[in-house]
Amino acid sequence: MKKHNFSAGPCILPQEVFKEASQAVLDFNNSGLSILEISHRSKDFVDVMEEARSLVLELLGLEGKGYKTLFLQGGASTQFLMTAYNLLQTKAGYLNTGTWSDKAIKEAKLFGEIVEVASSKDSNFNFIPKGYNIPKGLDYLHLTSNNTIFGTQLKDFPSTDTALVCDMSSDIFSRQMDFSQFDLIYAGAQKNMGPAGATVVVVKEDILGKVNRQIPSMLDYQTHISKSSMFNTPPVFSVYTSMLTLKWIKKLGGISAVEELNEKKAKLIYSEIDVNPLFEGFAAKEDRSMMNATFRLLNDDLKEAFDAMWKEAGINGINGHRSIGGYRASMYNALSLESVATLVDVMGDLERKA
Numbered sequence: 001m002k003k004h005n006f007s008a009g010p011c012i013l014p015q016e017v018f019k020e021a022s023q024a025v026l027d028f029n030n031s032g033l034s035i036l037e038i039s040h041r042s043k044d045f046v047d048v049m050e051e052a053r054s055l056v057l058e059l060l061g062l063e064g065k066g067y068k069t070l071f072l073q074g075g076a077s078t079q080f081l082m083t084a085y086n087l088l089q090t091k092a093g094y095l096n097t098g099t100w101s102d103k104a105i106k107e108a109k110l111f112g113e114i115v116e117v118a119s120s121k122d123s124n125f126n127f128i129p130k131g132y133n134i135p136k137g138l139d140y141l142h143l144t145s146n147n148t149i150f151g152t153q154l155k156d157f158p159s160t161d162t163a164l165v166c167d168m169s170s171d172i173f174s175r176q177m178d179f180s181q182f183d184l185i186y187a188g189a190q191k192n193m194g195p196a197g198a199t200v201v202v203v204k205e206d207i208l209g210k211v212n213r214q215i216p217s218m219l220d221y222q223t224h225i226s227k228s229s230m231f232n233t234p235p236v237f238s239v240y241t242s243m244l245t246l247k248w249i250k251k252l253g254g255i256s257a258v259e260e261l262n263e264k265k266a267k268l269i270y271s272e273i274d275v276n277p278l279f280e281g282f283a284a285k286e287d288r289s290m291m292n293a294t295f296r297l298l299n300d301d302l303k304e305a306f307d308a309m310w311k312e313a314g315i316n317g318i319n320g321h322r323s324i325g326g327y328r329a330s331m332y333n334a335l336s337l338e339s340v341a342t343l344v345d346v347m348g349d350l351e352r353k354a
């Protein structure tokens with residue numbers, strides 16, 4: 001039986017995508033060959049790559065606005081250094097909203113001066129700092145749109161002349177916004193788009209080529225742009241499966257249709273967290289993430305019973321990250337409202353039994 005999968009990443013993908021991807025492993029497009037054994041230079045695969053790249057721009061509403069899409073390797077973690085390598089000449093600003101921002105800062109420090117414009121580290125990142133000052137003369141400001149571990153999410157983005165770089169690993173394609181406010185967006189595939197292995201980068205071409213350092217070819221965005229994301233062998237399976245997920249989003253009606261469902265799921269879980277006296281939310285209410293809901297039991301004595309109950313209900317992956325403990329329900333695009341309702345029922349059952 002298929003589990004209700006709340007895993008934080010790698011995570012649930014649409015069941016039909018899993019089916020189509022498995023079929024392509026056996027026989028891709030009735031070619032008598034697996035997607036895994038054909039040349040990445042073959043027309044069939046080049047078409048996949050081009051479709052994936054253009055679907056990204058189409059879904060984000062960025063067609064014809066000077067952006068390029070790349071599918072790179074090395075995860076979002078490689079983007080922590082690659083963004084700085086390519087964009088940081090003297091000084092960049094970072095909003096520190098969690099473990100991933102913290103890691104991005106650490107890497108960027110290798111390339112120049114870093115100004116932490118604000119941080120919620122002192123309160124274990126349970127809120128998003130607001131009303132901070134953005135100093136003049138930054139090469140860019142780096143933001144993390146959704147803090148996967150702590151369950152907070154940026155609802156507003158600063159309006160500024162400074163170039164904006166955003167790590168959207170855990171909420172890309174989950175909510176509608178004006179994506180043209182960003183100059184560079186990156187996201188590891190494994191949290192809303194496809195299997196681990198690919199990282200999507202959407203970059204405005206005119207912000208590149210401004211630093212005067214030598215950049216190794218593999219770490220230079222311009223290399224990958226000039227080779228249409230085929231400088232070396234791309235992660236073919238991850239790109240193919242991501243393309244299927246992007247088509248699935250488009251078929252559903254695009255990001256706004258997906259967002260509507262995501263809002264319903266978030267509302268359902270958070271109202272249970274607020275109403276049920278056994279539980280307490282972790283993140284500040286106004287900053288709660290629509291993707292990752294973090295909460296805990298007020299009485300740890302109930303943990304054993306609760307854990308047994310959700311496992312019995314076919315739920316998977318709600319243990320919280322080790323840095324905050326408790327529980328985390330990750331509700332990425334492909335998770336159904338029924339799965340969230342199942343979890344909410346279990347929480348309610350615990351209250352009735354306790």
Ligand SMILES: *Cc1c(COP(=O)(O)O)cnc(C)c1O
Binds near residue numbers: 078100146147
């Ligand atoms: C998971 C995650 C990362 C790290 O991604 P990798 O692909 O494993 O390097 C970075 N940023 C955010 C916001 C994440 O959720």
